Amino acid sequence: MFHKALWMRNQKLASPAVWAVYLSLFFLLPFTMFGDAQSLHSQLEKFPQDEAYLSYSFQGMTTGLFLSIVLIGFAALLIGLERSTHSTDLTFSLPFKRKDIYLSKWMFGVVHITTALLVNLLLCMLVVRFTFLSEIGVDPSFLMKFMILIIPYAIAIFTFCMFIGTISGSIVSQFILSSIFLFFPIGFFSLLGTFLMYHGIGVDMVHDINSSLNSFGDFMIIATLPAPIFEFSYYTDAMQLNSVANDYTRMPSYLVLLSPLIYLAVTFPLGIWLFNRTKNENNGRLLVFEKGKGFFSVGVIVCFALAFGMIGGGLFGTYDTPSLIGYYISAAIGGVLSYAVLRKLMNMRFKLSR
Amino acid sequence: MLKVSNVNKTIDGNQVLENVDITLQPGMIAGLVGRNGVGKSTLLRIIAGILDPDEGEVSFNEIDIHKEPEIKQKITYVPDSTEILKSYNVKEIVKLYDAIYEDFDVMYFYSLMDRFKLPKNKKLRTYSKGMKALFLMILSFSTKADLIILDEPTNGLDPIVKRNILQFIIEEVSERQLSVLISSHHLEEVEKMADLLVMIKEGRIESTTSIEEAKSSFRKVQVVYTHSLPEKIAHLHNVNILSQTGRVYTLMIKGNIEETINKMQQEHPLLLEELPMTLEDIFISTLGGESHVS
Structure with missing residues (x-):
């Protein structure tokens, strides 16, 4: 199943996205965290009386949003670019099964995404351990929770965008359709909720991340892939240096992790199935299948x-x-x-x- | 051996290919000719496994290339666009092809690069159009494939590059038992090198013959009658008018040649003489369509 040649081809096609994954995660995670540690330290040096007010917070929102955009682009470079530049004529004329071509692209993405997340989160742990953050009581275990959340979500988002690539006919349409459909549940259910409201049926749009599926709003968030990453946050409030801090991790319920698994279980085999039946004569169009x-x-x-x-x-x-x-x-x-x-x-x- | 059986393909609601059958034996060069938009490129892309046929099958050495694409270790396809692999440099391409094709001959590839004086340390995008076409051809032949599919290989190239490419193809075929399927608008090229002529018209195979057979079943004549062309002759189904200048007609006779010439003689022509014939004349009379007498 693994073909070195396909790996090399993917490397050439998607190298900008590979760089983007590693660099964006580096800037968003360890680099930013190191910057925060430095600024907290210099704040304390300038205003020693502020010791009681030192606090540190981490939001999943920025990383989640940037990573989603990078992953959409990554999948678009792996599938859509070939369709737009007619390099499919080369790839599809090679002695490889279409299934293997698709799997090699998926595997290439998953390996880089997982490695980039693991390396950068590990660097974050080192930053917490060896900088001023450890003195104000930041507990690096929140990064472990974030890792458990973001890795399956990132793989599911990438798999979903690859699946969208099997139905869209160009890099532009893949990018646009992936962006729309990734946030489709939250958008569509809001539209549906408004429609019902106009017809006198009220729906509960409020959601609570810790109690799964109690309201229509909960369902909207869970069904939208990147949304639960946005919900993740960590906050610590150091009353005194080198003491036990009051910290709080806002982590969605572990049941929410079923959502990326369901997405993966549906879009991964469906992507292979559709890529096998792809209609290359429609490359360049909005959609590949008539x-x-x-x-x-x-x-x-x-x-x-x-x-x-x-x-x-x-x-x-x-x-x-x-x-x-x-x-x-x-x-x-x-x-x-x-x-x-x-x-x-x-x-x-x-x-x-x- | 390549076998295309009963291939049908519809694109955007138009039937592009209809019941196409082709058999290509090892050691043969086949020229695929036809007017623009008749489905030549679509057929080649189906044979290369890029497009799927709606019906029918393409097999190489009895193996369906769509079901078992691994057989394409022995088939390479050179598209009409020279844009592919543009972002690669020569070394990267060699590495890639060496990883793809088990029999890729790196030494042979570099010897051909030297022979055709192509620069080895450059990106493909810096090559001229002719250099790119030649490069893709060299690359394709270095895979040691048994079937090479070339879509308009000499399109837009200058006569010297064109001659080099054609000479190279003939040399390669004469050295080992490989088949080449080549689509071209340049009929003089096909005439020079092809053993088999496959004519395609409106998605259907019009004829599959050897060049010699094709030529022997046609005759080009020039006739002048006292008045215009006699109706008896004009109504014959096997006679096409290639051109007319005043009372001078250039006609193409397809099949029943002696009998038709006798009929022409019976009408007492002022002049009836045979003209040398090219593949282009056959192409125009068979696939041109507009000037049919009847």
Whole structure:
């Protein structure tokens, strides 16, 4: 299954993304953490009386968001770029099974993503251990929890974007569709929630990260891949140097980890299946498969109609009495506009020469 | 041996290929000719395993190339675009091909690079179009494949590079039992080197013959009659008008040659003479379409 040649080819195709993964994680994690430690130290040197107010916090949001963008780009370079530059003609004419080509791309990504996360989180632990952070009582075990959360999520996000690559026909469409569909559940359920609200059905959009699936809002967050990473945070408040600090780790319930596993279990085999049946004659188009066009178009039009309805309904109504007519008029405008744009986009070919 | 059986392909609702059958024996050069947009590149891309046929099968040495692509160790494809591998330098490409193809001959590759005076320490993007085409050809032949598929290999190249490439292909085929399937618009090239001529028209194989057979089943003649071309002759199904200048007609006769010439003689022509014929004349009369008499 492992082919050295395919690994070399992937290396050439995706080397910018590999650098981006390692460098962005280095800057977001150990480098930033080291900077925080230095600034806390210099703060204390300048204002010794501040000892009682020293605090350190870590948010999963920045890392989660940046990493998601980098992973979308990584998968787009591995699949979409070949489609846009017609290098698929080379790759697909080689003596390898399509399944092996796909698996080698996936494996290449997973190895680099996991290594980059492990190395950088290890560096973070060293930073905590050997800098001023240890003096104010930062407990490096929160990094272990973050690792347990982010590694399966990063692999699931990458696998999902690779799967989107098997249905989209170019690097541009893969990047855009991955970005949309990665955040699709939260967006779609918000639109659906608003639609139901306009028709007198109230849904509980509030979510609580520690209690899984108690409300519609909980479901929205769990079903959206990167969202639980954004929820992770750590906070410590040192009352006194070298003493036991009050710290708090905001970690989603371990049950939430089922979400990346489910995503992985669905999109990984589906990606292999679709890549095996890929229609290279549609490279450069928005979508590779003609059969899914109708379903996709209906989905896009419905979403745009719901989004326009949500905006328009709010504009025409008042705070407590939303306008149902305004909602439907705006929804119709949204639907028609998206239909017109989509018809153009579907027949367009995006080409890059490289 | 390459065998294309009953291949059908529809793209964007248009049937691009219909019941295509081709058999190519080892040691043969086959020229695939046809007008623009008749499906030549699509057919070659299906044979290379880039596209899947809707129906039918492509096999090499009895093995389906779509089901068991490992057989493509013995098949290489050179696309009409010279844009592939552009971001690589020569050393990287050699490393890559050596890892892909078990029989890739690095020494042979470098000897060919020397022979054609191609620079070895450069990126492919710095090569001229002709150099790139020649490079891809050298690379392809260095894999020691038994079947080489070339899509418009000499498109846009100057006559000297073109001659070098063609000479190189003929040499390679004469040295070992390899097959070459080549699509080209340059009929004089196909005429010079191909053993087998595959004509494709509107997605269907119009004819598969040897160049000699093709030439012997056609005859090009120039006739002048007192008035215009007699209706009796004009209505014959096997006669095509290639050109007309006043009362001078250049005709192409396909099949039943002696019988047709006798019929022409019976109409008392002022002049009836045979003209030397090229593959281009056969191409125009068979695949051109517009000037059919009947």
